Amino acid sequence: MLEWNRNGGIARVNGLLDEILPSNRFYQQRLKVSGPCRSAEDFLAVPMLMKKELVADALAHPPYGTNLTYPLERYVRYHQTSGTTGTPLRVLDTAETWDWWGRCWVEVLRSAGVTAKDRLFFAFSFAPSIGFWSAYHGASMLGCLCIPAGGTSSSQRLRMILDTGATVLLCTPSYALHLAEVSRREGINLRDLQVRITIHAGEPGASIPGTRARIQETWNALVIDHAGATEVGAYGLGCLRGRGVHVNEEEFIAEVVRPGTCEPAAEGELGELVITNLGRGAWPVIRYRTGDLVRARRGLCECGSSYLLLDGGIVGRADEMITVRGMNVFPSALEDVIRSVADLAEYRIIVTKNGEMDELVVELEASRPQCNQVSQTIRHQMGIRVNVRPAAPGSLSCSDGKAGRIVDLRHAR
Numbered sequence: 001m002l003e004w005n006r007n008g009g010i011a012r013v014n015g016l017l018d019e020i021l022p023s024n025r026f027y028q029q030r031l032k033v034s035g036p037c038r039s040a041e042d043f044l045a046v047p048m049l050m051k052k053e054l055v056a057d058a059l060a061h062p063p064y065g066t067n068l069t070y071p072l073e074r075y076v077r078y079h080q081t082s083g084t085t086g087t088p089l090r091v092l093d094t095a096e097t098w099d100w101w102g103r104c105w106v107e108v109l110r111s112a113g114v115t116a117k118d119r120l121f122f123a124f125s126f127a128p129s130i131g132f133w134s135a136y137h138g139a140s141m142l143g144c145l146c147i148p149a150g151g152t153s154s155s156q157r158l159r160m161i162l163d164t165g166a167t168v169l170l171c172t173p174s175y176a177l178h179l180a181e182v183s184r185r186e187g188i189n190l191r192d193l194q195v196r197i198t199i200h201a202g203e204p205g206a207s208i209p210g211t212r213a214r215i216q217e218t219w220n221a222l223v224i225d226h227a228g229a230t231e232v233g234a235y236g237l238g239c240l241r242g243r244g245v246h247v248n249e250e251e252f253i254a255e256v257v258r259p260g261t262c263e264p265a266a267e268g269e270l271g272e273l274v275i276t277n278l279g280r281g282a283w284p285v286i287r288y289r290t291g292d293l294v295r296a297r298r299g300l301c302e303c304g305s306s307y308l309l310l311d312g313g314i315v316g317r318a319d320e321m322i323t324v325r326g327m328n329v330f331p332s333a334l335e336d337v338i339r340s341v342a343d344l345a346e347y348r349i350i351v352t353k354n355g356e357m358d359e360l361v362v363e364l365e366a367s368r369p370q371c372n373q374v375s376q377t378i379r380h381q382m383g384i385r386v387n388v389r390p391a392a393p394g395s396l397s398c399s400d401g402k403a404g405r406i407v408d409l410r411h412a413r
């Protein structure tokens with residue numbers, strides 16, 4: 001599965017090591033390499049890196065930790081991870097590595113068919129998380145007109161999309177559906193807008209068939225999934241045939257391992273994505289365990305890409321897997337069923353523990369008969385019994401960030 005030497009990987013890895021080892025204290029401690037990487041074996045001898053190690057390093061050396069290759073004054077960009085799973089991690093970029101982020105996004109946009117003639121609308125609050133900041137930089141490098149929409153309401157955003165003739169919408173998948181809902185209330189027909197492509201990140205929805213189809217249908221646009229992370233970079237190129245996300249192997253080395261182990265997963269087997277970024281010497285990660293679960297496939301994709309395919313995109317997070325009566329369930333699989341049943345605005349999945357068993361409750365902004373239908377479909381398609389209950393319209397709010405759709409009470413006291 002590992003094609004670590006693709007597109008000059010070996011030379012790039014050694015270039016990265018030459019850049020970071022003289023001054024990066026984090027990697028000086030971690031890597032006991034005596035010389036350049038000569039083979040896949042040398043590369044695979046580098047220990048995998050977990051987020052908690054970066055967090056521990058930052059706590060021991062606040063506020064930024066020791067994964068800084070250059071003096072602090074060289075850095076120009078600050079971002080932090082959302083912290084939904086613990087302590088926020090602060091990540092810095094220099095002007096050079098920020099341009100590398102931008103170039104990675106140029107690839108994302110180009111592969112989606114975006115050109116300099118496009119007008120890009122960023123329905124995103126420009127907060128400390130990386131979100132679409134790097135996309136904004138990449139889009140301006142490509143020569144697109146970039147329209148920021150932080151601090152505006154959904155109805156103002158719809159009006160701006162209409163007035164500016166925006167052709168590409170960038171937002172989370174759930175926010176695209178939320179905007180569609182608002183447009184119905186405001187009497188704006190999305191088909192009157194000029195949006196021809198929607199690009200999504202932050203949640204797996206754009207590769208979930210049910211959600212993808214609904215966005216495509218409501219926006220009458222090509223739906224493109226993207227995957228990236230603050231610690232790693234913008235590595236995911238959306239498959240034009242909707243099969244998932246391809247890894248930009250010019251800039252990243254991807255490996256997939258069996259969850260909780262360092263053993264490589266077989267082709268198509270569910271495993272954790274491990275990424276090495278090749279162009280971010282100022283704050284590098286080598287063999288970083290992303291916590292994202294994927295099914296990787298090699299070969300020429302029907303979209304024409306020969307980059308590694310993450311089939312179905314990011315299938316779930318290793319820490320989000322729910323076990324109901326011995327069956328492993330991912331919230332993304334539940335979302336697919338929920339979206340395929342009815343034109344539902346919002347839902348929430350609540351996970352609790354009854355003794356040793358995980359229990360699932362789904363709340364829907366829907367009528368009782370719709371809830372019953374969803375419950376039956378989940379039982380029929382996934383073989384699990386789930387309590388589906390109605391919630392009052394508007395009670396499961398949607399922000400433009402990552403939707404807080406999963407309430408995990410298993411570890412609550």
Ligand SMILES: [Zn+2]
Binds near residue numbers: 239243304309
């Ligand atoms: Zn493809």
